[in-house]
Amino acid sequence: RIHQRYRECRDDIDTLSPCFLSVYESLKPAKEEKAKQNELLQSLQKSIDKEWPNAQLHLYGSCANTFAFSNSDIDICLAIDDSNMSRNEMLLKLAEILQSDNLQNVQALTNARVPIVKMMDPKTGIACDICINNLFAVANTKLLKDYTQIDDRLHQLAFIVKHWARSRAINETYRGTLSSYAYVLMCIHFLQLRKPAILPCLQVSKCPMHIQLGYMSSMDSRSWTSVQEMEATYVLTVDDTECAYFDQVAKLKNFGAQNKESIAELLWAFFHYWAYHHDYTSDVISVRTGSIISKQLKNWTRRVGNDRHLICIEDPFETSHDLGRIVDKHSIKILREEFERAADILQYDSNPSITLFKPYIQ
Numbered sequence: 043r044i045h046q047r048y049r050e051c052r053d054d055i056d057t058l059s060p061c062f063l064s065v066y067e068s069l070k071p072a073k074e075e076k077a078k079q080n081e082l083l084q085s086l087q088k089s090i091d092k093e094w095p096n097a098q099l100h101l102y103g104s105c106a107n108t109f110a111f112s113n114s115d116i117d118i119c120l121a122i123d124d125s126n127m128s129r130n131e132m133l134l135k136l137a138e139i140l141q142s143d144n145l146q147n148v149q150a151l152t153n154a155r156v157p158i159v160k161m162m163d164p165k166t167g168i169a170c171d172i173c174i175n176n177l178f179a180v181a182n183t184k185l186l187k188d189y190t191q192i193d194d195r196l197h198q199l200a201f202i203v204k205h206w207a208r209s210r211a212i213n214e215t216y217r218g219t220l221s222s223y224a225y226v227l228m229c230i231h232f233l234q235l236r237k238p239a240i241l242p243c244l245q246v247s248k249c250p251m252h253i254q255l256g257y258m259s260s261m262d263s264r265s266w267t268s269v270q271e272m273e274a275t276y277v278l279t280v281d282d283t284e285c286a287y288f289d290q291v292a293k294l295k296n297f298g299a300q301n302k303e304s305i306a307e308l309l310w311a312f313f314h315y316w317a318y319h320h321d322y323t324s325d326v327i328s329v330r331t332g333s334i335i336s337k338q339l340k341n342w343t344r345r346v347g348n349d350r351h352l353i354c355i356e357d358p359f360e361t362s363h364d365l366g367r368i369v370d371k372h373s374i375k376i377l378r379e380e381f382e383r384a385a386d387i388l389q390y391d392s393n394p395s396i397t398l399f400k401p402y403i404q
């Protein structure tokens with residue numbers, strides 16, 4: 043480990059970028075998919091309006107945060123203020139509405155961690171999960187999407203990491219590995235910590251200003267001003283928690299320009315970080331502060347019930363929520379072996395953009 047920790051990046055690393063970029067291009071969904079999703083959303087909104095005229099449907103998850111592959115399922119949140127009904131009653135009623143609208147395979151999963159109605163639209167073939175009043179997910183979806191507007195390398199890195207995780211069967215929360223949402227947060231955090239930084243910390247009002255300004259030292263004066271003015275321009279209050287951050291990201295378009303690292307170098311460094319540098323015993327990654335914070339500070343030092351905190355990823359808004367808590371003794375070993383495998387492939391393999399994604403056969 044010590045030896046790997048200090049190894050230098052291979053000399054030909056930049057020649058690998060075009061291959062990774064073509065993998066990335068092949069993963070991006072076609073534009074028509076978006077149109078089909080919107081069509082479905084509008085027709086669902088019409089069915090809901092008849093029963094609940096004040097309810098709103100919001101897309102969230104990968105189809106709304108720009109990190110969706112082709113043919114992904116879509117995640118929808120029904121925002122409704124109806125104090126006469128419990129959430130389960132609403133879910134059952136929603137299932138009834140959808141069924142009478144000829145949607146297929148309608149199923150209400152009232153006991154899931156996030157209770158949902160599942161269904162499939164026979165016209166477009168799109169599968170959908172609908173949850174109720176999960177507004178944290180709406181806010182974190184927008185945060186992820188806003189980060190992607192700042193530097194294209196986030197989108198490239200996160201797509202490739204998601205594809206790798208899916209190919210290697212380590213994107214399965216029901217088996218104790220990480221969600222897509224967790225992988226995207228890992229990518230954002232990694233880019234916040236590059237030197238010079240590729241991404242800022244948008245939840246800046248909670249973060250000491252000198253840290254932000256330190257990152258910006260070599261930028262032009264116009265961007266400098268916009269960062270000094272960086273304050274919460276988006277606020278959504280969910281269950282007494284304020285989800286607030288600076289969302290005028292068009293002003294931060296050049297933020298990462300000082301950093302010239304290519305996608306291949308970033309992938310190399312990302313996997314090396316998680317394989318050989320991250321301190322799994324003491325550290326928590328925090329997109330909210332754009333820094334590493336300690337497990338001690340969060341009181342995540344030992345197992346509580348089923349939450350083990352063996353890899354700690356702080357949720358940017360629900361800050362008591364560790365996205366790694368589902369990872370257990372067995373799956374942390376698998377994850378770390380996969381990080382090491384990926385790091386070693388990027389270091390030595392002659393064809394890493396193929397080998398990296400070799401499907402894991404169970």
Ligand code: 3AT
Nearest residue numbers: 102103104105110111114117179182183221222223
């Ligand atoms: P896929 O392309 O579907 O794999 P996704 O981004 O849709 O990726 P998920 O299906 O894992 O990701 O989750 C859907 C959204 O739900 C993403 C995020 O807005 C929210 N979400 C997922 N897991 C959590 C969590 N543990 N805490 C808070 N929000 C979450």
Ligand code: MG
Nearest residue numbers: 103104115117
């Ligand atoms: Mg999803």
